[in-house]
Amino acid sequence: MPVFLNTQDAGFEEAFLLLLSAKREDSPDVDETVAGIIADVRARGDEAVLELTAKFDRLELTADQMAFTPEEVDRYCAQVSDEERSALELAADRIRAYHERQLPKDDSWTDDAGATLGWRWTPVSAAGLYVPGGLASYPSSVLMNAIPAKVAGVGRLAITVPTPDGVVNPLVLLAAKLAGVDEIYRIGGAQAVAALAYGTKTIAPVDKITGPGNAFVAAAKRRVFGKVGIDMIAGPSEILVIADKDNNPDWIALDLLSQAEHDESAQSILITDDAAFGQSVAEAVEKRLETLDRRAIAGASWRDFGAIITVDSLDQAATLSDRIAPEHLELCVADPDALSDKITHAGAIFLGQYTPEAIGDYVGGPNHVLPTARSARFSSGLSVMDFVKRTTLARMTPAALRAIGPAAECLADSESLQAHGLSVTARLKSLNERDA
Amino acid sequence: MPVFLNTQDAGFEEAFLLLLSAKREDSPDVDETVAGIIADVRARGDEAVLELTAKFDRLELTADQMAFTPEEVDRYCAQVSDEERSALELAADRIRAYHERQLPKDDSWTDDAGATLGWRWTPVSAAGLYVPGGLASYPSSVLMNAIPAKVAGVGRLAITVPTPDGVVNPLVLLAAKLAGVDEIYRIGGAQAVAALAYGTKTIAPVDKITGPGNAFVAAAKRRVFGKVGIDMIAGPSEILVIADKDNNPDWIALDLLSQAEHDESAQSILITDDAAFGQSVAEAVEKRLETLDRRAIAGASWRDFGAIITVDSLDQAATLSDRIAPEHLELCVADPDALSDKITHAGAIFLGQYTPEAIGDYVGGPNHVLPTARSARFSSGLSVMDFVKRTTLARMTPAALRAIGPAAECLADSESLQAHGLSVTARLKSLNERDA
Numbered sequence: 001m002p003v004f005l006n007t008q009d010a011g012f013e014e015a016f017l018l019l020l021s022a023k024r025e026d027s028p029d030v031d032e033t034v035a036g037i038i039a040d041v042r043a044r045g046d047e048a049v050l051e052l053t054a055k056f057d058r059l060e061l062t063a064d065q066m067a068f069t070p071e072e073v074d075r076y077c078a079q080v081s082d083e084e085r086s087a088l089e090l091a092a093d094r095i096r097a098y099h100e101r102q103l104p105k106d107d108s109w110t111d112d113a114g115a116t117l118g119w120r121w122t123p124v125s126a127a128g129l130y131v132p133g134g135l136a137s138y139p140s141s142v143l144m145n146a147i148p149a150k151v152a153g154v155g156r157l158a159i160t161v162p163t164p165d166g167v168v169n170p171l172v173l174l175a176a177k178l179a180g181v182d183e184i185y186r187i188g189g190a191q192a193v194a195a196l197a198y199g200t201k202t203i204a205p206v207d208k209i210t211g212p213g214n215a216f217v218a219a220a221k222r223r224v225f226g227k228v229g230i231d232m233i234a235g236p237s238e239i240l241v242i243a244d245k246d247n248n249p250d251w252i253a254l255d256l257l258s259q260a261e262h263d264e265s266a267q268s269i270l271i272t273d274d275a276a277f278g279q280s281v282a283e284a285v286e287k288r289l290e291t292l293d294r295r296a297i298a299g300a301s302w303r304d305f306g307a308i309i310t311v312d313s314l315d316q317a318a319t320l321s322d323r324i325a326p327e328h329l330e331l332c333v334a335d336p337d338a339l340s341d342k343i344t345h346a347g348a349i350f351l352g353q354y355t356p357e358a359i360g361d362y363v364g365g366p367n368h369v370l371p372t373a374r375s376a377r378f379s380s381g382l383s384v385m386d387f388v389k390r391t392t393l394a395r396m397t398p399a400a401l402r403a404i405g406p407a408a409e410c411l412a413d414s415e416s417l418q419a420h421g422l423s424v425t426a427r428l429k430s431l432n433e434r435d436a
Numbered sequence: 437m438p439v440f441l442n443t444q445d446a447g448f449e450e451a452f453l454l455l456l457s458a459k460r461e462d463s464p465d466v467d468e469t470v471a472g473i474i475a476d477v478r479a480r481g482d483e484a485v486l487e488l489t490a491k492f493d494r495l496e497l498t499a500d501q502m503a504f505t506p507e508e509v510d511r512y513c514a515q516v517s518d519e520e521r522s523a524l525e526l527a528a529d530r531i532r533a534y535h536e537r538q539l540p541k542d543d544s545w546t547d548d549a550g551a552t553l554g555w556r557w558t559p560v561s562a563a564g565l566y567v568p569g570g571l572a573s574y575p576s577s578v579l580m581n582a583i584p585a586k587v588a589g590v591g592r593l594a595i596t597v598p599t600p601d602g603v604v605n606p607l608v609l610l611a612a613k614l615a616g617v618d619e620i621y622r623i624g625g626a627q628a629v630a631a632l633a634y635g636t637k638t639i640a641p642v643d644k645i646t647g648p649g650n651a652f653v654a655a656a657k658r659r660v661f662g663k664v665g666i667d668m669i670a671g672p673s674e675i676l677v678i679a680d681k682d683n684n685p686d687w688i689a690l691d692l693l694s695q696a697e698h699d700e701s702a703q704s705i706l707i708t709d710d711a712a713f714g715q716s717v718a719e720a721v722e723k724r725l726e727t728l729d730r731r732a733i734a735g736a737s738w739r740d741f742g743a744i745i746t747v748d749s750l751d752q753a754a755t756l757s758d759r760i761a762p763e764h765l766e767l768c769v770a771d772p773d774a775l776s777d778k779i780t781h782a783g784a785i786f787l788g789q790y791t792p793e794a795i796g797d798y799v800g801g802p803n804h805v806l807p808t809a810r811s812a813r814f815s816s817g818l819s820v821m822d823f824v825k826r827t828t829l830a831r832m833t834p835a836a837l838r839a840i841g842p843a844a845e846c847l848a849d850s851e852s853l854q855a856h857g858l859s860v861t862a863r864l865k866s867l868n869e870r871d872a
Contacts, residue, residue: 084850087843094840098553101543109537116787117534117801122780124814138851171850207813226669229814233662248866254859261855292854336831343827344558351552351831354863358856359832362844365553366828377643378560378665380826390816391779392802395772395787396795404530407523408798414520414607415574418728419697420794423690427790430684 002268002282002306006275007316019307020323020374024236024265027215034190034219041194046201052191057133057164061186063202068184073177076170084171091363092143092178098365099151102384108393114400118393123153124229126204127387128196129181130211130221131172133162133188139175140361144368145210145382146179152387157181158206160196162188188213193220197228210386212369231386232379235372236265239357240326240346242317243281244333245274247353253284255330258358260301261294267305269324271317278308318342325376328357347376398431438704438718438742442711443752455743456759456810460672460701463651470626470655477630482637488627493569493600497622499638504620509613512606520607527799528579528614534801535587538820544829550836554829559589560665562640563823564632565617566647566657567608569598569624575611576797580804581647581818582615588823593617594642596632598624624649629656633664646822648805667822668815671808672701675793676762676782678753679717680769681710683789689720691766694794696737697730703741705760707753714744754778761812764793783812834867 005015040048046063054060068076080088108118129145131137142159149157159176161169163186176184185203187195193213199205209221210231221230239259243252256268272278285302289295311317314333321329325345333339336351343349347370350357361368369382396404405424412421441451476484482499490496504512516524544554565581567573578595585593595612597605599622612620621639623631629649635641645657646667657666675695679688692704708714721738725731747753750769757765761781769775772787779785783806786793797804805818832840841860848857 083846087846087850090840090843091847094547094549097547101545102555104540107537111530111533111801113530115800119538119802125780140847140851226809226811229811248862251859251862251866254855254862257855258853258859261853288855288858293852294854298855340829344561345825346827348828348830351829354834354837355830355832356859356863358848358853358859359837359841359844360828360830361853361856362847363840364551364830364832365547366555366830370828371825373662375662375665376825376827378825381828383826385821389781389807389812389814390819391782391812392784392796392806392817393776393787394784394791394796394800394802396791396800398790401790401795404526404799405795407526408795410519410523411527411576411798412794414523415576416729417694417697417794417797418730419690419693419724419734420797422724423687423694423792423794426684426687426690427792430687 002302002308004278004308006310007312016320022305024267024305030215031219034216034223037190038194038220038223041191041200042198049187049191049195049200052189053187056189057162059163059166059186066185066187066202068173068186073173073184076168077174077177079170080174085174088139088143088171088175088178091140092147094363094365095143095147096151099148099384103151104385104388113403114397115404116395119390120393121388121390123155124208124387124389125154126156126158126206127154127208127210128206129157129159130192130209130213130217131159131161132213133164136212137161137169137172139169139171140368141212142172142175143179146176146181148367148382148384149387150180152384154387156206158183158185158196158203160185160187160192162186162192190216190220193217193224197224208387210382231369231382232371232375234369236267237262238267238326238372239328239330240269240271240321240324241330241332242271242314242321242339243277244272244314245277246334247277247332249277249280249284250288251353251356252281252332253288255356256281256285256302256306257288257292257298258356259328260298260306261292264297264300264304266301268302269307269309271309271311271320273311273314273317275310278310282308314339315342321346325374327370327372327376328360330355330357345376347371347381401427402431438738438744440714440744442746443748452756458741460703460741466651467655470652470659473626474630474656474659477627477636478634485623485627485631485636488625489623492625493598495599495602495622502621502623502638504609504622509609509620512604513610513613515606516610521610524575524579524607524611524614527576528583530799530801531579531583532587535584535820539587540821540824549839550833551840552831555826556829557824557826559591560644560823560825561590562592562594562642563590563644563646564642565593565595566628566645566649566653567595567597568649569600572648573597573605573608575605575607576804577648578608578611579615582612582617584803584818584820585823586616588820590823592642594619594621594632594639596621596623596628598622598628626652626656629653629660633660644823646818667805667818668807668811670805672703673698674703674762674808675764675766676705676707676757676760677766677768678707678750678757678775679713680708680750681713682770683713683768685713685716685720686724687789687792688717688768689724691792692717692721692738692742693724693728693734694792695764696734696742697728700733700736700740702737704738705743705745707745707747707756709747709750709753711746714746718744750775751778757782761810763806763808763812764796766791766793781812783807783817837863838867
């Protein structure tokens with residue numbers, strides 16, 4: 001059973017804080033192992049990657065078999081059914097259309113002092129995308145990572161996807177192809193992250209690595225951060241549904257379960273202003289749970305981390321929601337836009353009862369890589385912005401330097417940075433002599 | 437003497453790679469110490485912070501003395517000269533004007549399927565800014581960190597600035613006041629970072645921490661990352677100047693020295709298409725070095741990490757520059773805009789001979805917190821974007837769900853996420869029954 005809370009209960013605040021701080025994930029300490037793998041790949045390159053692939057993925061490869069050839073990719077893609085291909089194409093088109101609107105704009109202007117200022121955005125030259133193998137090998141995640149990179153203009157996009165025992169997911173390859181991925185390597189784990197970051201004879205190094213992975217992959221990403229850029233380190237998935245009584249309890253139950261089925265550490269929370277409705281949802285969850293193939297996982301998540309919170313008003317729901325700062329937030333209420341305006345911290349908001357969060361996972365358009373573990377307080381989901389960087393621009397005329405240079409000299413002096421000041425002074429002196 | 441390279445030399449590529457990979461900083465391993473300090477502050481709050489402040493800053497405080505009172509701030513600010521105050525005000529105004537143009541825009545649209553999509557930006561609620569004490573206590577850095585946060589709309593901005601032996605830098609307090617900082621605490625080190633991240637009785641926790649610091653501060657920021665957001669971990673400063681022969685060697689020498697004087701680990705590189713001009717700059721550096729108060733620091737940086745590279749053409753200069761991906765790039769050439777267009781990776785570009793990098797450090801307008809250590813390949817300088825986050829929005833109508841829902845069902849099925857699919861199926865079924 002999930003926890004039932006009511007803001008009118010005496011112990012509410014304490015119980016809510018407990019819910020907020022529940023430690024849902026035990027990260028095994030693999031840092032030392034990962035450090036060894038990275039050092040090995042840096043020292044021995046391909047050779048180390050191939051040995052580790054044989055060991056962990058039970059797959060013997062030669063260096064020239066690491067990458068899928070275009071012919072291999074086509075052969076696997078041909079195994080995908082027409083229905084699945086169409087669905088992936090629709091998803092790719094919608095994700096691309098959404099992300100194309102995110103491209104940031106350059107700017108340039110000349111101000112009163114005569115200084116021309118501005119900035120310019122350029123894409124990361126090369127990016128690497130980690131795709132997990134096995135059960136969590138999701139073609140939708142390939143689209144969600146690769147399309148923003150390609151929309152940003154990343155010239156070279158490489159994917160690593162382990163194929164344990166040689167088992168390949170054709171949908172992952174098709175998603176990569178639809179997204180315009182340039183290179184696909186059948187390697188995984190910390191060794192794949194190390195190869196992308198430092199390069200080997202076969203794999204050229206990249207500048208940025210994104211994508212989900214297990215504890216080894218996460219530890220490797222943390223370690224190579226600085227040498228390359230990385231995206232966030234994602235925690236287990238979460239959903240918060242705010243629903244009034246005018247909802248179908250079964251729909252809300254399925255939305256809660258669609259997070260719970262991801263992972264035993266996932267968290268699903270319902271906030272409602274009607275206690276009886278909350279009870280109906282709880283019953284609907286139990287009923288649906290019995291029918292799910294993944295009922296062991298979903299049931300454990302719901303039992304250990306699920307919650308149904310009854311509030312006095314939707315305003316109160318918004319306040320609690322901001323304290324949770326959920327990754328996914330569904331607003332199943334009569335006026336979802338009005339409620340949405342009261343929310344400050346959320347990765348993604350799904351408005352109204354016809355927008356189940358699963359739509360956002362696949363075909364809505366917005367990215368499904370979103371900030372977990374309350375980090376929506378300070379970070380955003382994956383976007384085109386993760387694959388571009390800004391160069392600021394400044395150009396002074398002699399007149400502009402005269403106007404603002406003396407202030408720079410003064411501040412350099414106050415910070416005891418003499419050469420800073422002199423670099424301005426020498427120019428101003430020369431300008432003054434020229435005028436004299 | 438710095439290293440002299442020429443792209444026509446046989447060993448150039450090897451020597452250039454050596455320059456690129458030079459390890460300029462030995463990070464002392466303080467991680468264990470820092471972990472202990474953070475745990476102590478989490479466990480004992482104010483009490484731990486006060487003890488550590490007494491120990492490291494030789495300053496005995498009570499909890500209610502941790503924050504500067506408004507009266508204290510005013511008293512210190514009154515010590516600042518009119519000239520310095522005016523210079524700080526000019527800097528603050530220009531930095532604010534530049535950053536106000538960075539505010540990102542919300543978007544919302546309805547597509548062909550009838551889905552209303554978009555996103556919304558909101559500020560981080562509370563941010564903390566670490567300001568170093570002692571020699572590296574720069575009021576300009578206070579402006580560069582605090583103004584983007586306030587432009588973004590951060591509601592609560594707290595500064596921590598250690599005051600070893602009780603010595604206060606009035607300019608830091610004035611910069612904080614001009615930037616609109618809300619709270620100023622006279623604490624520093626890992627204990628200040630821990631207090632900002634986890635909160636104490638006196639200091640409420642923040643959501644994001646930015647600002648430079650020593651090895652202890654950097655290690656603490658790495659450790660609290662995840663609990664709060666952080667900005668980059670900055671390395672030692674760098675400048676690359678590309679200059680043709682029509683420049684005053686003395687000006688260029690001063691620009692190179694204005695990085696070198698920061699730190700023995702700083703790096704200054706000149707690329708020129710005229711070997712004789714490079715020689716003149718080298719001589720001018722030696723001459724100026726003799727006159728600098730910080731000649732020991734600047735001289736060590738120039739000797740150990742400085743370089744003068746002669747190239748065949750400015751195109752070749754641009755290519756080398758992108759391989760360096762410099763933090764600061766000065767283009768002192770006849771047509772700096774044309775050369776700038778050939779550059780992809782740089783934190784900030786200063787165009788033309790009247791734009792010494794020092795202008796950018798203080799009064800130009802763009803931020804001086806910039807990506808170091810080749811990270812301009814994948815990251816940007818500090819900006820308003822570091823203090824906002826995006827919430828994506830999606831709203832389906834029944835018609836939109838009918839149009840794109842089946843593709844979501846198909847993909848959920850192919851990923852074996854049954855509840856995901858059912859959350860769409862249940863709604864579509866109900867819509868179809870309603871129509872029947």
